[in-house]
Amino acid sequence: AAVTVAPSLLLSPLIPGRLRETFPPRGEAKSHSEGRRQLNIGGFGSLEAPLRQEHRREAQTCLMAGATMRAVIVTDFPAVGTFADKFELAEVPRPDASSLKKKEVLVRVAATTVNVDDIHVGQGSFGGGVGFLQVKAPTKTKPLICGSDFAGVVEAIGPSVSSVKVGDRVCGMNFLPLKHQQGTFCEYVVAAEANCNLYPAASLSFAEAASLVMPTFVTSAMVKDAALPPPAVADNDAAGADKGAAPLRCLVIGASGGIGSTLVQLLRAQGTHLHIVGVCSGRNEQLARKCGCDAVCDYTKGSWGDQLSTGGAPKFDRVFDLLGGKESYEEALKVLAHKSARFVTATGPEQWLGSRMLTTGEVFGLLGSVLWHSAVCNFLPGKHPTYSFVTPTDLTKESIQAVVSAGVRPAIDREVRFEEGPLREAFKLVQSHRAQGKVVVNVWDGV
Structure with missing residues (x-):
């Protein structure tokens, strides 16, 4: 041939x-x-x-x-x-x-x-x-x-x-x-x-097409794992409201980064039944809002968990973590709503995984933490959010098409x-x- x-x-x-x-x-x-x-x-x-x-x-x-x-x-x-x-x-x-x-x-x-x-x-x-x-x-x-x-x-x-x-x-x-x-x-x-x-060459430049690849790879898996309800059944279980009475509250940690900005757009494309709050620095607020955030929390002003949980502020149904680390999860627990809420992380319990060499003990500790939260805690009784550590392995043609069709631009x-x-x-x-x-x-x- x-x-x-x-x-x-x-x-x-x-x-x-x-x-x-x-x-x-x-x-x-x-x-x-x-x-x-x-x-x-x-x-x-x-x-x-x-x-x-x-x-x-x-x-x-x-x-x-x-x-x-x-x-x-x-x-x-x-x-x-x-x-x-x-x-x-x-x-x-x-x-x-x-x-x-x-x-x-x-x-x-x-x-x-x-x-x-x-x-x-x-x-x-x-x-x-x-x-x-x-x-x-x-x-x-x-x-x-x-x-x-x-x-x-x-x-x-x-x-x-x-x-x-x-x-x-x-x-x-x-x-x-x-x-x-x-x-x-x-x-x-x-x-x-x-x-x-x-990809549609008429609507995407080479630079834009390349810029969508890694974000699509990661965010498509995160959105799938988040199990977002469609607009017709979105509700606020934390408040016990009737179905459709309130938007589903989503928090994106790292909303202004290359992947986070795509995730915000992908969530926004799901519909107005989502209320999206981005965590990023104040200098990036304009970018986060442009991508689709309804509000922005500036982490440089102190604990974002405390900022978002004071004064009887409503809890969040989904938290998407693109930063990683123990602190991100602990902060998220301050704002997550209830047992049906989900914490979806693409990085896990080690912040900036790969920026340093882990010792053998740290590797076992990392694996143990992931297994404890995702394979043990998720099945324990009580009111606590579901922990989901996303590990995407393939970039599908369908996910690229879905992101482009949703009007997402990097x-x-x-x-x-x-x-x-x-x-x-x-x-x-x-x-x-x-x-x-x-x-x-x-x-x-x-x-």
Whole structure:
């Protein structure tokens, strides 16, 4: 069976690298940043080039003739907290289209985003450094390409791929720690067909599409686990009101972050039967309200649990935690309503899990805490909220479509060029946990 390859990929090894950056293939895309000049980019529209038998060997030779790409790599796990200073932006071998497996897709990456876990994976501290969660230790001969999400154009497909074709615009995620797939901080990425999701190019730029990937991965699982009632049956059980009498009260801890801002929008799309309060700093209040929060609690003014529980304030039916840590749960207990209330966390009892290496004792303590709250306390009698630790494992096409259909648009803090200086600043910003939304890396020059 023939591998299908875009004309741009066949020709690009013959074109000097700098010219390829200056004159990328044709197509269209809109830039997210205001005032940025829009350039024509893309992958030759939807042209396809099934290789004939007599041309296949020639094409393979062309594709393997020393073609390289730029990529963010590490050749050794740096000390925790030093990734931004230790990574390299280097030339590495480009994936060979002719060697794609049956269900693999070669994507020219237009944009990717920096997630804090990308940094954790790159420094070997993902999940607190638990051994089986880490990727294979990189070396000088086998460096690690970092990054997890992407948006771009399909350049080639394996012989059994049917859901996408050459020229399609796709976004998706490669699972580095668990499935050992290729990282995405690079110009070309090989992804499983199941990881490539079509998206409406007319309504989303490459930057926006990439920015929706990780938030959709996390928030779709959180919303599902929250078991939100539909508008017709939403009620306030804490007050014993009749069905439909009062909105369901939801609290989002970390409402202005890249994931939290998407979660707020996804909740808002559920309907007006939800009253959404965001916990974030006062400087991010405008962003949180723009995303759909009805009110904002500024955690810099003291305990947000005390602020939201004084003066007979109504309790909350759902608390969504994107911060993690023992303190978040203890604060949430001050404001959660009753036994039918839920505490849904994507991070668990360790705040900023991955920002440091856990000891063996701490790992067992962490696992014990999760099991105690989610597998024991949930079944004990008495009035206490349900504890739910969400661990999403797959990004489904249905979840991407649902988020896009709901009109969710990512909050983007900034877009940076695929160059060493801007990348270092981007990594440092994300590692500081101070970004207002997603930090996007535009891989194609001019995107």
